[in-house]
Amino acid sequence: MTDEPAPRLTFVDKNRKVLLGCLAVALFFAAWQAVFLFVPFNPLFISKPSLIADGLVSLLSSGSLPEDLRVSAVPFVYGFIAAVIVGVPIGIVMGWRVRVGYALDPLMTVLYASPLVALAPLVVVFFGVGVPAKALLIFALAVFPFIFNAYVGVRAVDRLLINVVRSLGGSEMDLYMKVIVPSVLPYIVAGARIAIGRALVGVLVGEFFAASEGIGFAIARYGDLFALDKMFACILVVMIVAVIFTEGIRWAERTAFPWRVGQ
Amino acid sequence: MTDIDVMQANVAAVAADDEFAAPTRTLWQRSEATVLGTGGVLALLVAWEVLPHIVKISEGTKLFFTTPSQVVGTLWNMFATGTIWTPLGVSASGFALGLGIAIAIALPLGVVIGRSATLNAMFDPFITAFNATPRLVFLPLVMLWFGLGLEAKVVIVVIGAMFPLLINTYEGVRNADKVLINVVRSFGANEWDIARLVVLPNSLPYIVSGLRLAIGRAVLGVVVAEFFGSEEGVGVMMVKAAGRYQVDVVFSGLIIFTVLSLLMTGLVKIGEDRLTRWRPQHASEF
Numbered sequence: 001m002t003d004e005p006a007p008r009l010t011f012v013d014k015n016r017k018v019l020l021g022c023l024a025v026a027l028f029f030a031a032w033q034a035v036f037l038f039v040p041f042n043p044l045f046i047s048k049p050s051l052i053a054d055g056l057v058s059l060l061s062s063g064s065l066p067e068d069l070r071v072s073a074v075p076f077v078y079g080f081i082a083a084v085i086v087g088v089p090i091g092i093v094m095g096w097r098v099r100v101g102y103a104l105d106p107l108m109t110v111l112y113a114s115p116l117v118a119l120a121p122l123v124v125v126f127f128g129v130g131v132p133a134k135a136l137l138i139f140a141l142a143v144f145p146f147i148f149n150a151y152v153g154v155r156a157v158d159r160l161l162i163n164v165v166r167s168l169g170g171s172e173m174d175l176y177m178k179v180i181v182p183s184v185l186p187y188i189v190a191g192a193r194i195a196i197g198r199a200l201v202g203v204l205v206g207e208f209f210a211a212s213e214g215i216g217f218a219i220a221r222y223g224d225l226f227a228l229d230k231m232f233a234c235i236l237v238v239m240i241v242a243v244i245f246t247e248g249i250r251w252a253e254r255t256a257f258p259w260r261v262g263q
Numbered sequence: 264m265t266d267i268d269v270m271q272a273n274v275a276a277v278a279a280d281d282e283f284a285a286p287t288r289t290l291w292q293r294s295e296a297t298v299l300g301t302g303g304v305l306a307l308l309v310a311w312e313v314l315p316h317i318v319k320i321s322e323g324t325k326l327f328f329t330t331p332s333q334v335v336g337t338l339w340n341m342f343a344t345g346t347i348w349t350p351l352g353v354s355a356s357g358f359a360l361g362l363g364i365a366i367a368i369a370l371p372l373g374v375v376i377g378r379s380a381t382l383n384a385m386f387d388p389f390i391t392a393f394n395a396t397p398r399l400v401f402l403p404l405v406m407l408w409f410g411l412g413l414e415a416k417v418v419i420v421v422i423g424a425m426f427p428l429l430i431n432t433y434e435g436v437r438n439a440d441k442v443l444i445n446v447v448r449s450f451g452a453n454e455w456d457i458a459r460l461v462v463l464p465n466s467l468p469y470i471v472s473g474l475r476l477a478i479g480r481a482v483l484g485v486v487v488a489e490f491f492g493s494e495e496g497v498g499v500m501m502v503k504a505a506g507r508y509q510v511d512v513v514f515s516g517l518i519i520f521t522v523l524s525l526l527m528t529g530l531v532k533i534g535e536d537r538l539t540r541w542r543p544q545h546a547s548e549f
Contacts, residue, residue, distance in 0.1 A: 231404065
């Protein structure tokens with residue numbers, strides 16, 4: 001790496017950052033692989049990248065990994081959609097009607113702050129180990145970001161803009177399409193980003209606790225079997241999925257709501 | 264009476280009305296949020312309490328059902344007989360140790376990453392990946408490595424609480440006022456002085472909001488660590504109770520964790536207010 005005076009080209013700066021990032025990741029895996037040249041390797045305690053790659057390939061070719069992901073995705077989708085359908089209207093009503101907001105705000109805050117995961121044993125006792133229990137857990141964790149972000153979003157709608165649209169003869173429809181939706185939607189999408197992380201926690205808790213299939217169950221089982229290469233492979237897959245979701249939404253936010261960048 | 268006199272009288276009357284009307288209105292307006300908020304919580308609790316009196320609940324369902332009064336009674340019993348102190352102590356020590364270690368790692372690392380563009384670029388993929396991933400995914404691995412004791416719990420809390428703190432610290436450091444940094448540097452400050460005099464005070468609001476997030480994550484870490492791999496603690500108590508259908512104990516545990524979380528967050532808020540007294544009002548808003 002040469003230490004030239006920084007050229008003031010943004011794309012060079014950007015490339016530099018990406019390159020450094022890739023370099024760091026490559027270094028990390030290389031160091032992980034190389035350290036066992038000096039340290040005795042115990043496959044019951046740790047794995048190494050080459051074995052993890054083999055494990056990943058075997059999991060993919062045997063079809064067990066796609067199957068686990070599919071099983072986990074079902075309650076995830078149900079719970080998440082339910083969270084959107086329930087959370088967004090509640091948040092909008094809380095923002096629209098001031099008194100409803102007053103009445104529900106403390107309750108929602110307490111529920112949001114409480115580690116609702118703690119109810120997992122109860123949910124499992126109530127609903128068994130199937131899709132409903134997991135979906136409910138995911139719903140309970142994912143609904144609050146939607147409620148709060150819709151609530152804040154509605155309250156953040158600029159009164160001035162509403163008055164401007166009205167003064168210039170805009171219809172009720174214009175009001176919604178030009179002011180309200182554009183200002184609330186970014187909040188809801190930002191809420192979705194938070195909710196996805198929490199929903200993934202719900203999937204994992206549900207499956208660690210009581211399940212017979214699914215990606216969380218696979219991780220726990222490979223751990224019990226001391227099959228660390230496969231366990232690391234599954235963990236890696238979960239990380240990749242999580243990054244794709246969160247960064248995907250972030251990208252969507254940047255592309256769809258450029259006026260929100262920097263907030 | 265002339266028109267003007269009438270007008271003045273009217274104005275005076277209106278003014279007097281306003282003077283009398285205004286305080287009562289603001290009192291209601293000020294208390295409205297509190298009253299309605301308390302009302303909302305109370306309404307839920309009352310509805311929950313009277314539900315079994317209105318709806319006939321079958322014997323089987325009764326096994327899974329509890330009322331707020333039962334939960335309060337159970338909580339009271341736990342504290343009165345002192346049975347709660349041992350698990351609470353175990354959970355609290357895991358929480359405190361983990362959060363302490365997370366702060367000790369995240370603060371210096373955040374400052375260093377925030378001050379160096381190269382390190383920032385190199386750490387960024389790892390931080391993004393770990394922050395997006397639910398840290399819970401490492402739980403089986405951590406249990407494999409550290410067993411069922413305090414260490415595993417502390418490790419889970421640390422990896423949960425570290426990232427919000429780390430990210431907020433480096434965001435705060437990066438947003439520190441460049442002019443101030445240059446001024447201090449012109450006066451011969453080294454990197455340590457810059458961190459101490461400019462960067463840390465300026466990033467305090469970021470760090471504090473990171474700390475609030477970290478507290479929530481740390482409590483979550485304690486809960487899940489105790490659910491899946493511990494021998495003692497409030498979480499263990501809850502899992503065992505759920506297995507025995509003692510729903511009131513499960514809710515008591517949930518309340519304990521919630522209160523712990525809210526209490527710590529409140530303490531941080533108080534600490535923040537004290538530490539940022541010097542700051543002009545508008546700047547302390549994050």
